[in-house]
Amino acid sequence: MTERDANLCSHCLLPVGLRAMQRTVNGEDCSFCCYGCCIAFQVKHGQNEEWDAAWLLIRLGVGAFLTMNIMLISLLLYAGTFSADPWLIPWVHLLLWIFATPALVILGEPYLRETWAQATQGRVTSSALVVLGVGAAYAYSVFATIEQSDQVYFDTATMVLMLFTIGSYIEAAGRAKAARDLEPLLAAESESATVVEGGTETTRPVRDIAAGVLVRVRPGERVPIDGVVIEGESHTDEAVITGESRQIAKRAGSPVIAGSISLDGALLIKSSGAGSATRWAKICRSVREALSHRSAIQRVADNVVGVSVPFVVLLGVLTVAYWSQSMAFDRAMLIGLAVLVVACPCAVGLAAPLATSLGIGRLAHCGCLVRDPHTLEVLAGTRVLAFDKTGTLTSGTPRVVGIESEGVPTDELLARCAGLERHSEHALARAITLAASTRGLEPVVTHDVRALPGRGITGKADGQPIAAGNNVLMRELGWQLAPSLSEPARSLEASGHTVIYLGWEGRVRALLALDDTPLAEARWVIEELKRLGPHVALLSGDLAPAAQRAATAVGIEDLQAGLSPEAKRAALDRFRQEYGVVAMVGDGLNDAPVLADADVGIAVGSATDLARETSSLVLPPGGLWMLPWIITVARKVRSTILTNLAWAFGYNLIALALAVAGVLQPVLAAAIMASSSLLLVVNSLRLSRLPNPIPGAILEPPPSAEPDSVRLGVAVMAGPAIERG
Amino acid sequence: MTYYLVIFAAGFAGSFHCIGMCGGFACALGRDTSGAAATVGRHLLYNAGRLTTYCFLGAVVGALGAILCTSRGLAVPVLNGPLDGAQRILAIAAGLLMIAMALQFFGLLQRFQGVTIGFGGSTLALSLRNLLTSENRAAPVAFGVFNGFLPCPLVYAFAVQAASTAGAVPGFLVMLSFGLGTFPAMLMMGGVGRMLTPVWRQRGVWLAGSFILLLGLITLGRGVLPFGAHLHAFPHGSPG
Numbered sequence: 001m002t003e004r005d006a007n008l009c010s011h012c013l014l015p016v017g018l019r020a021m022q023r024t025v026n027g028e029d030c031s032f033c034c035y036g037c038c039i040a041f042q043v044k045h046g047q048n049e050e051w052d053a054a055w056l057l058i059r060l061g062v063g064a065f066l067t068m069n070i071m072l073i074s075l076l077l078y079a080g081t082f083s084a085d086p087w088l089i090p091w092v093h094l095l096l097w098i099f100a101t102p103a104l105v106i107l108g109e110p111y112l113r114e115t116w117a118q119a120t121q122g123r124v125t126s127s128a129l130v131v132l133g134v135g136a137a138y139a140y141s142v143f144a145t146i147e148q149s150d151q152v153y154f155d156t157a158t159m160v161l162m163l164f165t166i167g168s169y170i171e172a173a174g175r176a177k178a179a180r181d182l183e184p185l186l187a188a189e190s191e192s193a194t195v196v197e198g199g200t201e202t203t204r205p206v207r208d209i210a211a212g213v214l215v216r217v218r219p220g221e222r223v224p225i226d227g228v229v230i231e232g233e234s235h236t237d238e239a240v241i242t243g244e245s246r247q248i249a250k251r252a253g254s255p256v257i258a259g260s261i262s263l264d265g266a267l268l269i270k271s272s273g274a275g276s277a278t279r280w281a282k283i284c285r286s287v288r289e290a291l292s293h294r295s296a297i298q299r300v301a302d303n304v305v306g307v308s309v310p311f312v313v314l315l316g317v318l319t320v321a322y323w324s325q326s327m328a329f330d331r332a333m334l335i336g337l338a339v340l341v342v343a344c345p346c347a348v349g350l351a352a353p354l355a356t357s358l359g360i361g362r363l364a365h366c367g368c369l370v371r372d373p374h375t376l377e378v379l380a381g382t383r384v385l386a387f388d389k390t391g392t393l394t395s396g397t398p399r400v401v402g403i404e405s406e407g408v409p410t411d412e413l414l415a416r417c418a419g420l421e422r423h424s425e426h427a428l429a430r431a432i433t434l435a436a437s438t439r440g441l442e443p444v445v446t447h448d449v450r451a452l453p454g455r456g457i458t459g460k461a462d463g464q465p466i467a468a469g470n471n472v473l474m475r476e477l478g479w480q481l482a483p484s485l486s487e488p489a490r491s492l493e494a495s496g497h498t499v500i501y502l503g504w505e506g507r508v509r510a511l512l513a514l515d516d517t518p519l520a521e522a523r524w525v526i527e528e529l530k531r532l533g534p535h536v537a538l539l540s541g542d543l544a545p546a547a548q549r550a551a552t553a554v555g556i557e558d559l560q561a562g563l564s565p566e567a568k569r570a571a572l573d574r575f576r577q578e579y580g581v582v583a584m585v586g587d588g589l590n591d592a593p594v595l596a597d598a599d600v601g602i603a604v605g606s607a608t609d610l611a612r613e614t615s616s617l618v619l620p621p622g623g624l625w626m627l628p629w630i631i632t633v634a635r636k637v638r639s640t641i642l643t644n645l646a647w648a649f650g651y652n653l654i655a656l657a658l659a660v661a662g663v664l665q666p667v668l669a670a671a672i673m674a675s676s677s678l679l680l681v682v683n684s685l686r687l688s689r690l691p692n693p694i695p696g697a698i699l700e701p702p703p704s705a706e707p708d709s710v711r712l713g714v715a716v717m718a719g720p721a722i723e724r725g
Numbered sequence: 726m727t728y729y730l731v732i733f734a735a736g737f738a739g740s741f742h743c744i745g746m747c748g749g750f751a752c753a754l755g756r757d758t759s760g761a762a763a764t765v766g767r768h769l770l771y772n773a774g775r776l777t778t779y780c781f782l783g784a785v786v787g788a789l790g791a792i793l794c795t796s797r798g799l800a801v802p803v804l805n806g807p808l809d810g811a812q813r814i815l816a817i818a819a820g821l822l823m824i825a826m827a828l829q830f831f832g833l834l835q836r837f838q839g840v841t842i843g844f845g846g847s848t849l850a851l852s853l854r855n856l857l858t859s860e861n862r863a864a865p866v867a868f869g870v871f872n873g874f875l876p877c878p879l880v881y882a883f884a885v886q887a888a889s890t891a892g893a894v895p896g897f898l899v900m901l902s903f904g905l906g907t908f909p910a911m912l913m914m915g916g917v918g919r920m921l922t923p924v925w926r927q928r929g930v931w932l933a934g935s936f937i938l939l940l941g942l943i944t945l946g947r948g949v950l951p952f953g954a955h956l957h958a959f960p961h962g963s964p965g
Contacts, residue, residue: 057867058861058863058867061774072784081894
């Protein structure tokens with residue numbers, strides 16, 4: 001748990017920030033972002049024998065006891081109960097003093113400690129306002145008691161502290177609720193596994209587990225490692241990792257993934273890799289990183305809070321100075337106290353991180369990874385959604401559907417082409433190697449292989465140069481197309497196929513026609529996105545006819561085909577100038593620079609690792625259909641942040657104005673502050689009630705595929721797909 | 726004074742209900758190893774904590790009632806008498822609520838019970854669990870304070886009554902009378918509970934229900950009946 005707590009609060013999973021508190025709970029080091037989280041965590045997790053947790057509650061209880069009694073006695077004082085016996089009043093004041101002193105020590109200590117810790121580092125935080133205000137009210141009351149004057153304000157001093165404590169506790173409880181979706185994702189690093197060795201079971205941290213270790217998973221537990229079931233049967237829920245919401249049956253021999261939950265049976269699993277190398281662990285690191293970033297809005301809010309405290313102190317002093325001219329000093333001091341209390345900018349600091357972490361958690365719950373909180377804010381304002389075609393809108397699994405050659409036997413040219421293409425992880429390359437292997441062909445050994453992004457691949461077989469790629473590559477090489485092939489090439493390209501030119505010994509010898517089919521849900525996704533407002537465009541590296549075919553099938557009007565990665569980036573720049581914020585949806589190797597260049601790069605599931613590194617949002621495999629939902633969530637997150645900020649600032653300013661005007665009682669001011677934070681929490685928690693995405697579109701049948709050519713009937717496995725041109 | 730005596734009696738009768746609910750906690754608080762005096766001290770502290778919470782609740786809801794009644798929007802000018810429109814509305818609402826709660830004690834309106842009990846008790850229960858086992862001398866006070874906030878229809882019924890008085894001090898006094906009423910049984914905690922057979926305990930609960938029903942009807946009457954017909958034995962808005 002220590003690792004995870006290096007920068008996130010143990011309770012609410014928000015970054016601990018500057019106000020970090022360190023405590024040891026149940027023998028583990030925990031850090032908390034605020035006093036409220038510290039209390040709430042200990043109440044929730046502190047064990048009976050844990051002295052600290054009980055001690056904290058005792059202090060709160062005794063503090064509440066004293067405060068409430070002070071309040072009740074003061075109530076009787078105000079109601080004039082003792083007016084018949086005025087000699088009693090100084091004694092009652094003394095009693096209040098006796099009650100208030102321990103209450104102040106008990107309840108005020110955390111605030112005083114924080115103020116001191118920050119002051120030694122040259123910072124003034126909102127807790128300083130509480131300490132200052134409450135301290136002044138207490139000091140005055142002590143003075144008044146000794147002087148035997150009429151009014152003491154012990155009730156105000158203790159009640160303000162009590163309300164602040166309760167407020168921060170309730171706020172922390174709400175924040176923990178907000179972190180509920182994130183918990184399973186962040187658990188990867190702190191999780192332990194039950195390892196079976198030589199008949200005995202031991203518990204070990206997941207990060208220490210290597211490949212080949214046997215791990216026992218009980219019903220209801222989370223599978224800690226990737227592996228294969230050795231014995232047992234169960235259903236698993238993999239939603240957090242893959243976004244798959246169905247339960248999946250597992251029996252001996254089935255692969256299981258770390259992070260999934262074994263629902264109803266015990267499993268014995270043999271790990272297939274290191275515990276720290278699972279997708280779950282990677283997701284965990286990525287989410288933690290995302291949470292520890294601050295978004296632009298939050299930075300502004302934090303800066304405002306940072307500079308506001310000295311101003312508030314000044315305002316409090318000025319308020320006291322002003323009012324003491326027209327009324328008794330103690331009344332003026334109370335007004336000053338109300339100003340200090342109500343101006344406490346606690347809520348402002350909470351406005352953005354809570355909503356963002358809820359949003360990130362909500363998306364993560366469905367397998368969508370957000371790299372940076374900023375992503376959600378930008379995505380909410382996206383004006384253009386540019387799509388890559390292959391593997392994003394189409395299945396990304398092209399098949400070889402036709403071969404034209406100038407007399408070379410099909411088997412020979414497939415073997416040569418496969419010898420070259422097996423060095424590439426391109427989807428088209430895979431289609432070819434698979435076509436060759438289904439025919440039982442041995443790929444020709446090829447050396448000096450070079451991939452040329454956007455054009456193709458070259459190499460040497462039997463000492464002769466060989467190349468496969470688009471016609472641009474052939475032109476660059478200066479290889480001529482045989483007249484008998486130029487007509488089929490034209491007609492294949494015109495009908496929207498991807499054509500791979502295969503040549504060796506200085507000539508183009510054959511054409512391989514490949515085709516890809518649009519995803520079943522693509523049309524629905526595009527319609528939904530258009531309904532949401534952004535301009536939708538298709539930026540394809542494919543030839544215009546193939547791109548046109550896909551665009552028509554999914555319903556995109558704005559189409560730009562035959563683009564190199566550089567041209568795609570230029571197209572994004574044009575969009576940015578014309579419309580504003582641009583998001584790019586893609587998945588390929590060639591897309592990596594384009595995804596990185598867009599304001600939001602969205603990688604769809606089967607993306608290669610490089611594309612994931614450069615994209616700020618990663619969808620699970622087959623997760624395209626979630627895109628409209630994700631945009632809705634991002635918009636909700638942004639509007640929640642904005643309403644939170646408007647509320648926090650507006651509320652504070654109005655309350656501050658009332659306090660300066662002397663209308664607001666300090667106790668009421670404290671209650672208002674506590675309720676202000678609570679309202680933010682409640683407002684943000686509405687995000688957790690957003691409906692789950694509904695896979696509504698997938699009911700539509702896929703548009704019928706390629707009508708022509710010699711079909712080889714080669715089915716290709718799903719795999720990474722890359723635009724090539 | 727009679728008014729507060731009635732509430733005290735209702736609290737006493739209601740404490741048989743407490744034995745079923747909170748008595749378990751009181752028992753769990755158990756004996757102090759350092760002798761009988763320490764045990765009594767422990768339970769006095771616990772009950773003092775509980776009583777403080779009740780009184781505080783009473784004062785707060787009383788003050789809320791007062792705020793409701795003095796706010797300009799609600800006040801309807803009435804021709805005669807000290808009861809203005811808002812106070813009448815408050816009395817009617819409080820009376821109806823109390824009657825609804827009283828019916829629960831007779832096993833009616835069970836759906837309503839879910840609303841009154843299932844409200845935010847889990848965190849409190851967690852804190853109570855932590856405190857029960859603590860050896861600390863001050864733990865019973867804290868325990869009592871939190872116990873007082875536990876959702877309980879009996880406490881709610883009297884809190885509603887306290888609110889209907891529309892004043893912080895009378896609200897405080899209502900809850901004080903009620904809390905003192907529950908004192909004897911809770912102090913004797915398991916003792917009485919074990920002596921009383923379930924049948925008698927059930928009768929105690931019915932008695933408590935009857936008291937609440939009576940108070941509810943009177944409160945309702947304060948809101949509904951014309952001024953002249955008021956029961957003068959139960960003044961509102963002033964202590965004693």
